[in-house]
Amino acid sequence: MTATLPADMQATRFDAAGFEALLAARPGEPAWLTERRRRSWEAFEAAPWPSNKDEEWMRTDIRLFKLDKFGPSLGAAESIVGEQPLLSNGVELGGRVEALNGVATLSELDEDLAAQGVVFGGLGEAVTCHSEKLEKAFAREVVSPTYDRFAMLNDACWTGGVVLHVPKGVRIEKPLHAIARMAGAGASDFGKTIIVLEEGAEATLLMETASTDAESAGLHNGTIEIVVGRNAKLRYVNLQNWNNRTWHFAHQKAVVGREGQLQWTIGALGARLAKVNQRVALTGADAEAQVNGAMFTQGKQHLCYNTHQHHEAPYCRSDLLYKNALQDHSRTVWRGMIQVDEAGQRTDAYQRNDNLMLAATARADSIPGLEIEADDVRCTHGSTSGRVDDTMIFYAMSRGYTRQEAVRMIVAGFFQQVFDRITIDSVREALGEAIGQRVQDLPNQ
Amino acid sequence: MSKTLRIKNLHVCVEGKPILNGVNLTINRGETHALMGPNGSGKSTLGNAVMGHPSYEVTDGTIELVDADGTVTNVLEMDASERARAGLFMAFQRPMAIPGVKLADFMRHATSNVRNPDRKEGEGLIPMREFRKELKDKMGHLRMDLDFARRYVNDGFSGGEMKRAEILQMAMLKPKFAILDETDSGLDVDAVKLASESIAEISADAAADGAMGVLIITHHDKLLERNTPDFTHVILGGRIVETGGVELAKELHNDGYDRIRAAYPEAAKLNSEMAEEDAVTV
Ligand SMILES: Nc1ncnc2c1ncn2[C@@H]1O[C@H](COP(=O)(O)OP(=O)(O)O)[C@@H](O)[C@H]1O
Numbered sequence: 001m002t003a004t005l006p007a008d009m010q011a012t013r014f015d016a017a018g019f020e021a022l023l024a025a026r027p028g029e030p031a032w033l034t035e036r037r038r039r040s041w042e043a044f045e046a047a048p049w050p051s052n053k054d055e056e057w058m059r060t061d062i063r064l065f066k067l068d069k070f071g072p073s074l075g076a077a078e079s080i081v082g083e084q085p086l087l088s089n090g091v092e093l094g095g096r097v098e099a100l101n102g103v104a105t106l107s108e109l110d111e112d113l114a115a116q117g118v119v120f121g122g123l124g125e126a127v128t129c130h131s132e133k134l135e136k137a138f139a140r141e142v143v144s145p146t147y148d149r150f151a152m153l154n155d156a157c158w159t160g161g162v163v164l165h166v167p168k169g170v171r172i173e174k175p176l177h178a179i180a181r182m183a184g185a186g187a188s189d190f191g192k193t194i195i196v197l198e199e200g201a202e203a204t205l206l207m208e209t210a211s212t213d214a215e216s217a218g219l220h221n222g223t224i225e226i227v228v229g230r231n232a233k234l235r236y237v238n239l240q241n242w243n244n245r246t247w248h249f250a251h252q253k254a255v256v257g258r259e260g261q262l263q264w265t266i267g268a269l270g271a272r273l274a275k276v277n278q279r280v281a282l283t284g285a286d287a288e289a290q291v292n293g294a295m296f297t298q299g300k301q302h303l304c305y306n307t308h309q310h311h312e313a314p315y316c317r318s319d320l321l322y323k324n325a326l327q328d329h330s331r332t333v334w335r336g337m338i339q340v341d342e343a344g345q346r347t348d349a350y351q352r353n354d355n356l357m358l359a360a361t362a363r364a365d366s367i368p369g370l371e372i373e374a375d376d377v378r379c380t381h382g383s384t385s386g387r388v389d390d391t392m393i394f395y396a397m398s399r400g401y402t403r404q405e406a407v408r409m410i411v412a413g414f415f416q417q418v419f420d421r422i423t424i425d426s427v428r429e430a431l432g433e434a435i436g437q438r439v440q441d442l443p444n445q
Numbered sequence: 446m447s448k449t450l451r452i453k454n455l456h457v458c459v460e461g462k463p464i465l466n467g468v469n470l471t472i473n474r475g476e477t478h479a480l481m482g483p484n485g486s487g488k489s490t491l492g493n494a495v496m497g498h499p500s501y502e503v504t505d506g507t508i509e510l511v512d513a514d515g516t517v518t519n520v521l522e523m524d525a526s527e528r529a530r531a532g533l534f535m536a537f538q539r540p541m542a543i544p545g546v547k548l549a550d551f552m553r554h555a556t557s558n559v560r561n562p563d564r565k566e567g568e569g570l571i572p573m574r575e576f577r578k579e580l581k582d583k584m585g586h587l588r589m590d591l592d593f594a595r596r597y598v599n600d601g602f603s604g605g606e607m608k609r610a611e612i613l614q615m616a617m618l619k620p621k622f623a624i625l626d627e628t629d630s631g632l633d634v635d636a637v638k639l640a641s642e643s644i645a646e647i648s649a650d651a652a653a654d655g656a657m658g659v660l661i662i663t664h665h666d667k668l669l670e671r672n673t674p675d676f677t678h679v680i681l682g683g684r685i686v687e688t689g690g691v692e693l694a695k696e697l698h699n700d701g702y703d704r705i706r707a708a709y710p711e712a713a714k715l716n717s718e719m720a721e722e723d724a725v726t727v
């Protein structure tokens with residue numbers, strides 16, 4: 001299915017005129033935000049693109065990325081019928097948001113949640129009616145708007161993304177869901193997502209992305225900022241499922257306060273090239289973060305994830321497991337860092353990355369790292385890379401499995417170890433199914 | 446319907462090294478055969494070659510299934526999956542682990558495939574209720590806890606658990622011909638007794654069209670207690686050097702292989718050479 005973009009959107013680019021057009025198209029925004037956009041735009045104009053001399057970008061080549069092939073989202077998108085979301089299948093939701101090309105097309109929240117003060121919706125719309133709350137949230141700069149040129153551009157030109165604010169002590173039982181879709185060549189999705197759980201609050205948020213066709217090259221440049229307050233609990237799922245021609249750049253960071261708990265699951269299936277910084281900072285004693293990643297790459301996809309577990313306070317636990325399966329000529333890069341400050345005594349931190357090579361032509365780089373300044377800590381890391389074991393295939397075949405079935409099952413088993421950690425059924429099922437469909441014929445290796 | 450598994454002049458190489466040097470063995474449905482021989486004589490190699498393990502290269506000879514009406518099927522042309530669907534089964538000496546795959550799910554697909562050999566992937570799985578009922582029943586017979594089926598295939602299983610899981614799979618798959626490779630090792634005395642009984646039971650009611658043909662590879666006589674061999678074969682240096690009845694199995698269990706080595710010095714020499722190379726590579 002295709003959607004034609006409005007003519008002005010096709011003509012507009014990320015240049016000075018395009019930026020002014022974007023501001024003009026958002027007349028209701030508060031002054032503090034417009035000012036902030038301008039500052040970030042100036043910074044963007046003055047800054048260079050990251051180069052392959054930067055350690056973060058050494059293995060990720062963006063020379064073929066041309067910003068002038070894409071334009072900002074200016075107006076209301078026509079709503080189109082997109083693919084069904086994967087994560088919300090069979091789930092009774094407490095609220096949902098849908099967006100197309102960075103503009104919300106649907107926003108719903110259970111009345112009783114709204115009555116308890118919960119804010120959930122497209123951020124672009126929410127900034128006008130919840131200006132005060134959001135000004136504070138923006139000011140925290142959980143993700144620095146000047147981190148690099150992508151962060152600056154996002155801060156200046158974002159239109160999409162969601163806001164979830166859960167007041168003190170409010171526990172949301174039903175999951176909330178958001179899907180961001182992109183349609184049309186040259187389309188962009190610049191999302192800024194802000195999640196704040198106040199003290200003792202609980203919520204589950206499922207977010208996913210989708211392209212409405214397989215061919216259109218799109219651009220996602222997003223940020224995600226999460227604050228888990230004292231003793232609050234967030235389960236957050238982020239499924240990146242763009243088509244394989246889309247560029248995906250993202251800065252994501254969660255800050256977890258004292259006794260707070262975060263379970264953050266990332267699924268990465270799509271994108272031509274993805275460069276994601278995923279950071280977790282444990283800032284209060286006894287905070288806990290579990291990070292789960294499942295990636296499956298095909299064709300010439302290149303997915304680069306830099307993860308960071310920052311222990312700033314004592315008695316915190318962080319546990320990261322990334323599992324990647326690679327087909328064809330695809331490549332993944334995982335750089336993981338556990339950083340423990342001097343204050344982070346009694347830290348218990350773990351990071352692990354397992355790569356299953358489904359083709360000899362695929363490549364996985366796995367680079368764990370530790371930076372520890374406290375002396376009483378337990379920090380461990382590991383990584384493995386290997387092909388599907390021939391003797392495992394034979395064993396299954398000797399029980400009547402075809403070779404293809406055997407490989408599919410073994411790959412599913414590989415991911416099961418990360419799915420076992422995910423406590424949301426619909427997410428396990430959706431990821432399992434999406435990955436199962438991608439396991440193609442494997443040549444006899 | 447296959448009546449006979451016929452192995453003629455079988456030569457098998459592993460990594461270019463000859464291991465089997467002309468094995469002849471005919472197993473009819475309803476017969477129990479014991480295969481004995483010192484370590485490294487080629488017992489597991491024979492089983493793996495029959496099952497179609499890709500590391501075991503058949504360089505000469507034939508493996509065939511013969512039907513009652515005389516129709517011959519060439520097993521060597523089939524891959525392991527097709528062999529399983531044709532009714533061949535092997536309980537491995539060292540079964541492989543498949544992390545992340547629950548034993549019950551593994552068996553449900555396996556059973557669906559073997560019972561319905563033309564089944565296409567994704568179609569016609571045995572209904573869950575029916576499967577669970579049958580599995581529960583079979584596990585009860587083997588005195589296995591139902592929780593066991595929720596564990597990942599052979600992942601972290603003890604030696605005894607693996608062997609029991611292999612017997613369970615045999616019970617579910619109901620093969621026409623089964624090779625049991627040292628299924629008694631790793632089991633305690635009571636467990637061996639139970640295994641022996643189970644094998645006899647499974648063998649008797651395996652397939653609708655008649656009892657299994659069984660090849661039991663063992664060093665002991667306990668497993669044979671309920672499965673009295675019609676034939677006992679002794680393998681040495683990759684060749685079957687002697688075939689007898691149940692008394693031969695008893696003799697080897699009690700006295701070991703010295704008499705055999707003395708009687709067949711050439712095969713004994715070959716066997717020790719293979720074993721020596723083994724010791725170097727290990
Ligand atoms: N997968 C294998 N890789 C390398 N060598 C093997 C393999 N399987 C068997 N062999 C060799 O073949 C010979 C016979 O082994 P095997 O058939 O396992 O003996 P048995 O089961 O009688 O103890 C040994 O020398 C062994 O090292």
Ligand SMILES: [Mg+2]
Pocket residue numbers: 488489490538626
């Ligand atoms: Mg053996």
